[in-house]
C-alpha cells in the first residue's frame with residue numbers, strides 16, 4: 299500500500315512551527331516510515347505537487363497568497379493550519395491596527411509601491427481549513443498526535459477547555475492573586491499552562507475556546523477590580539484579527 303503523501307507550505311511567518319515539526323520528526327523518526335513527504339522547503343529541496351495532506355504555516359499577507367493557497371487546497375484532501383499565524387492570523391495581524399499604507403512605508407520606505415500587501419489574516423479567511431494545530435509555536439507532541447490520528451482515520455482532538463484547567467492541575471498560584479492578569483480562563487488549553495507555570499500571563503496563542511464561561515471569568519475580574527477590556531487587551535499579541543472581527547471590522 300502506498301504511503302500518504304504529505305506536503306508543508308509556508309506563508310508569512312517566522313517558520314518556527316516548521317522547525318518544531320522537524321524537531322518532532324527527529325524524536326519520532328518512525329513517522330517518516332509511515333508517510334512520504336513530497337514538499338517541505340525547510341527540510342528538503344524536492345517540490346512534489348502530488349499530495350493528500352497539506353500543512354500550511356503562516357498568515358496571508360498579500361492578495362497573491364490567496365491564489366497560491368487555493369491551489370494547495372485544490373490538490374489536498376486534508377488541509378491543516380499549522381500554528382497561530384495560520385490558525386489566527388497571529389502576530390502578523392498586529393499591523394492591521396495601523397493604516398496599511400503607513401505599515402508598508404515603515405517596512406519598505408520609499409519602495410513601498412513595489413510590494414503588494416493587504417491586512418494580514420488567517421488562512422481560514424480565504425479557504426476551508428479541515429483542522430488546526432494551535433500555538434506559537436505548535437506543541438511537538440500535539441503535532442505527532444494529530445498526524446497519528448489522521449493516519450489512523452480518526453478525528454484529531456484539540457483541547458477545547460481553558461488553560462486554567464491545566465494551570466490548576468499544576469497547583470500554580472493564580473496570577474490574578476499576584477496582581478497580574480491572564481487570559482487563561484478563555485484561552486485554549488493543550489500547552490500545559492506553560493506561561494503561567496513560569497510566572498507569565500497567558501496571551502492566548504492557542505486561540506479562544508468555543509464556549510468560554512464568561513460569567514465565571516467576569517466574577518474573577520470583579521473580584522480583582524478589573525474590567526473585561528483591560529484583560530482582553532492581552533489578546534492583541536496573537537488575536538488582533540479576532541478582536542477586530544468582534545469589533546465589526548471585515549476585509550471582504
Ligand code: SF4
Nearest residue numbers: 311314381382383434
Ligand atoms: S505561529 Fe509563532 S512560531 Fe509558528 S510560524 Fe507563526 S510566529 Fe512562528
Ligand code: SF4
Nearest residue numbers: 462465472473480482
Ligand atoms: S494563572 Fe491564569 S491560567 Fe492559571 S489559574 Fe490563574 S487565570 Fe487561570
Ligand code: SF4
Nearest residue numbers: 489493500501502503
Ligand atoms: S499559556 Fe497561553 S500563551 Fe502560553 S503557550 Fe499556553 S495558550 Fe499560549
